Amino acid sequence: MEKSNSSVLAKILRKYTLEIILILTIIVLSFLSPYFLTVNNLFNILRNISLQGVIAFGMTIVIVAGELDISISSSVALTGVITALVAGNLESAGIMSRSAGVIPGMILSLIVSIIIGFMNGWLVTKYKIPAMIVTLAMQNILYGIAALISKGFPVITLPNWYSFIGSGRVFKVVPFPVVILLIFFFITFFLLSYTKYGRAVFAVGGNAEAARLSGLNVKKTKIISFILIQVCCWFSGIMLSSQVMSGTFTFAKGWEMTAISSVVIGGASIAGGIGNMWGTMLGIIFLGVLTNGMTLLNVNDYTQYVVRGALIIFAVLLSATQQHHNN
């Protein structure tokens, strides 16, 4: 009897490892810093993670499909630059005010994002170039384009109302990006778990050849995943440029690391076929809590890098040993 009790406990521990670690971290931090467990700080954490979190959801789909996208940081920056440039140029050409002109800017940058996603997916699936290479090259190309069209300066021609997207609060409490984060979570969660497309993503990432021989369209499934993550980047780029009220080509540097880390901490396999949105959500929150906690405790910025890096290795080790257990 005792034995079965302990094995049930072990099962629960294994199933909810991440939840337990997260709760423990929160408990420890709330003791270490009195400010940590305040409503203001918790919303602050959520607001800080929401921009990269939106991308992590897209990254989950791409990783479950067995691919990777590291072009995201540049496309986030490019979105802001294009949106601000279009608004500014329409105004200086006397066609419309920047208040109205930012809308065509957003539409154009969305179209560009979709094209980038399609290009990534097309190159990866059609020419069988590893996604790592294609998207790394794309990261460089997009960074260069963003710098060229902005001539290397922040583009600040954004209307006042625009700042609501990144800095506004719903009911004067909940930051607007947090609302977007939650909406994205539900959409992508639904997409991965309840739609035919989601099933296809798991099949393709788990065994692409078996999926193809079952009559599934492997290329289409992968290309769509690359487009989806770029659409996520677009939302993120809009929110980021709104928070800073400028489009700047150096924005979002290194965000691909955060996005991939959250997905991996959330239990996804970088080999594809395994992963879930709830895990990614926990991964994002965990990274956010950790960063916030370390900042509150005045931990040196560079030390934070070391801790975060070590943590990723720890998470991967954990999931590797768990898979070993399952086998």
Place this chain on the structure above:
Amino acid sequence: MSILETKEISKQYPGTLALNQVSVSFESGKINALVGKNGSGKSTLVNIFSGAVKQTSGQFFLDGKELSFSSPEDAQNHGVATVYQELSLIPGLTVAENIFIGRLPVKGFSIDWKKTYKMAQDLLDELGIDISPKEVISNLTAWQCQMVEIAKAMSHNPKILQLDEPTSSLAQNEVESLFKIIRNLKKKNVIIIYITHKLQELSQIADNVTVLRDGKLIGVREIAGLPHQELINMMFGNVEIKSRPADLKYSDEVILDVRHISDGRKVKDASFQLHKGEVLGIAGMLGSGRTELLSCIFGAQQAISGEISFQGKKIEKPTPTKMNNLGMAMTQEDRKRIGLNLNGTIGQNLCYASLNRLGNSFIVDRAKEKQFINRQINDLAIKVSSTDYQVSSLSGGNQQKVVVGNWLNIEPQVILFDEPSRGIDVNAKQQIFKIVWDQAARGVSSVIVSTELEELIEVCHRIVIMRGGKTYETVLPEEITIEKLYSMCMGE
């Protein structure tokens, strides 16, 4: 002279006894052929000698000294060299580097290339192999690579040399060159074990033959004066064939018409007609292009010429997606590698081919999905406690049923089965065949490719013979014996 003896060696796998108290001996100075149909235990015996598998009970001795290996490396260090069907050479390196890989002679801090090439040249000369040691492997043909493999094996000065189907990928004239090298090895004090399924090779190369069947030793015979018929009987035994139900008739309507298919490599000119409700077998040896023919029809690979008509319509450029939509299914031979998503659950794996049929919108209709899953679990008698378990937790036979069930969910008109009984036990095989017959009774047609010819006789209405990528005559199972069918596949 040295001698390798086994004493009551057995190997138990879960569910099957692969070797059953085999006591046999192999002498040096002779070429000892080892034959047996699939599942006879010959690979298991080879793997025990090479250290890849450990016997469950029994012992084996070299010149009276007991051998026991912890790993293939250990076996190699104790003088057992094995040349496998799949070549292990590294394409970018030279012949000499491949032969001495991991133990290249060094001078100071660098490799002593002069000595390497000299050693390789001496070895090749000794074996009578006319290949330059400086040649890069990727420039060599298949049979030259096979010779380099043998040279590499011989460079370890083995006491036992196992050759596992060395001619399987070679043309007839290349086979003769290879045999010359192998005969040459007889002069050395090495025990040669030659594994093959090509019976016509035996008289050319072997001195004696050891026959295994269902894990048991059937006998050892001198090749000289051994009647072909006796060897066949030893290999297959008195095969008892349970036949398909007598009332299972097919109609005259042609549902699939395949004409002159060629893929430019393995398939040269293949044609057949499949009728509604018919179970058609394709008999042929490994490498005869059977799998590739099915893949061309299903669109898993591209044919370069030929015509396919399905349900009276000509099919241009088939793809698996297109054929799936038209109602054609294909189950894969290698279910772990390309048949299943091992990360997925049993339920998910039952619904991949039918994904687009799960409701009309982009959302998965969960009720329908459940119905699809349960239908196959019940109809195919798949033994599971929950369909949410990973498909990898199932036995081979049940995994195969999931592969079949995945396709039955599209309610296909034609199912192409590629080696449906590979790696599953007798009981599961019977169940798979019952599924085929049940489908035939509903008017679903099947094409079955199998290496196990007695199975085809058991299951099919008609059998097409395939050799070297071409289809030949069609035979009726009632009018043919297993021996005759075997000879026809061999082209004798």
